[in-house]
Amino acid sequence: MAPQETDANGVLFEHDVETKDAALAKTPVQQAGDEKWETHYVWHIIIFVPLVYISGVYGGYLFLVSATWQTKIFTIFLYVSSLLSVTAGAHRLWSHKAYKAKWPLQLILTFFHTSALQYSVINWVRDHRMHHKYADTDADPHNSQRGFFFSHVGWLMVGKHLEFERKSMGLDISDVEANPILQFQRKYYVILVTIICFILPTIIPVYFWNETWINAILVPGMFHRFCVYNAIGFVNSALHKWGYKPYDKDMAASEIHLFNYLLLGESAHNYHHAFPWDYRTSELGISTTFSLTTAFINLFARIGWAYDLKTISDDIIRKRVMRTGDGSHQIWGWDDKDE
Template identity: 55%
Template sequence: MAPNITTSPTGVLFENDIETVVAPSVEKKNDNAKPREKYRRKLVWRNIILFVYLHLAAVYGAYLMLASAKILTAVFATLLYIAGGFGVTAGAHRLWAHRAYKAKWPLRVILMIFNTLAFQNHIYEWARDHRVHHKYSETDADPHNATRGFFFSHVGWLLVRKHPDVKEKGKTLDMSDLDADPVVMFQKKYYLIIMPILCFILPTVIPVYLWGETWKNAWFVVAMFRYTFTLNITWLVNSAAHMWGNHPYDRFINPAENVSVAVFALGEGWHNYHHVFPWDYKTAELGNYHTNMTTALIDFFSRIGWAYDLKTVPMSMVKRRVERTGDGSHEIWGWGDKDMSREDMDEAQVINKKSK
């Protein structure tokens, strides 16, 4: 979660000391506290059975998509994957978890619907767990602590009971901004009703009645394969992007720049940058649309006035961080140009941020 920072009238961050973003929290020992019971992993068999079925059904769905499904069905599944992905990346992640930009109610409603389509828990719970992940990254309080291995950070964390530290630290977070958001609270209240309709029922019914697809193909391709594929792409941000890649901004943390994850996760793979500057709406230093479709979406809505107060990071701050803690893999293009002043570099970060 981003620190308490200020923005300029244009929405661009003033330079600030960002060490608090990545420095581990230090808690004083309480000598009088009772010794804690050793954590024991408890399997959640309901989740295990469901995920085994999902993945078997997804494999069958992938086969049917190639063998018998109509082309329109495959296109429809792809579009739903992108829409659900945006509900997670532009919605639950960048808008609600990090408050990296603001959105007017029509965009919030669209992103809430897309997020429900993705079925990765409601926005409130997703944002709470993600804020805990950033504040206590790679500790027992991190819901998908990558130091426990690839499988755990990818899917294993959903197959066992949460570590007590996750629940304990989660209760200390300020969630008042989401409590005050009627769109978030509406989804939370009616999630168990609208989620099955948007994620499973409509994606199955629409292909059958609109272009004569079979029930089998509609269920296994559009519902099962599309949903499971979306889940695994999101999980790769927690696993692969915390293990493999460069560390141009901070070599002392696990999150890395992983271009493969960035492409499939609609721009969420530039993870070393994101954990150093979590409030940047791009979740990356650059807004290259071919590897960051979510940034393209937010920029589009900013142009029509539905997204505003987009937060970003001055280039001079990025440069100082790269030089101080980077692993040397950053391409510092432009920084050595004597004809480009520091003010020019900061001005290059100013984009359409005015409130409508």
């Protein structure tokens, strides 16, 4: 059995040490003293992102002034389902293994993840595990130390940093690479994206409720995508720059509760980096701070499609808050830390 390695954030990485070292030795960028690194621009993303922003803003205008009520509901459904596929699927299920899911739920999450246009789940998991293992360093794909724009969207426009290339060789993602549903998505990603992400959201409004082509293209198509991109981007940028740090003041990851509804329950980012294996991604789950993602997982847990849900005990949370928090915790806050 391969040994387990746990990083400072508590993320488990299983790997074969000999295999990792051998891979590193064979990688050209690993040569001793080779620190040369040049930025390589990803031009199709550089062109595509401004297109998404411009058409997305105009699509938002059309959402308000001319789209039919069916198109508005359809767009909101696409936003929620796309974001849930990331928060409940690529993030909590596959990146952190915070719970397990049977194949029907995995299929649903993979379908809508394709609609979110976030690259394949396997690619997403690789980047996210690197983010936790090497948070806010050059090995972090969206390193917040390189500025707000970079961590929000700019990281997609350039090639990965040399440190990412070096250290990702030792990252084990064999669990997701062995998943047949995720293998299928990665293998046929371009075809699936063309159909699920671009064709279906356009033709469904036109042929089912006589929406105009321009509204169908720009509202459920580009406005939906613009909203998803920015929601996910805010986790990487704003939640690593501003906000409270009730669980660990030494982390860049923070919490801005105003983002909670926009992110469907992902705003407790300082908690998540302190306890990444908690399926709720927040201390209170949905008891006082509503988390649609947690409610979604709980719903499927009731019918048996989600199981082995991992949580953290109140005692462990309290000890972490008292030891490393910034004093802003709503229960064990400043007064308790001063005692």
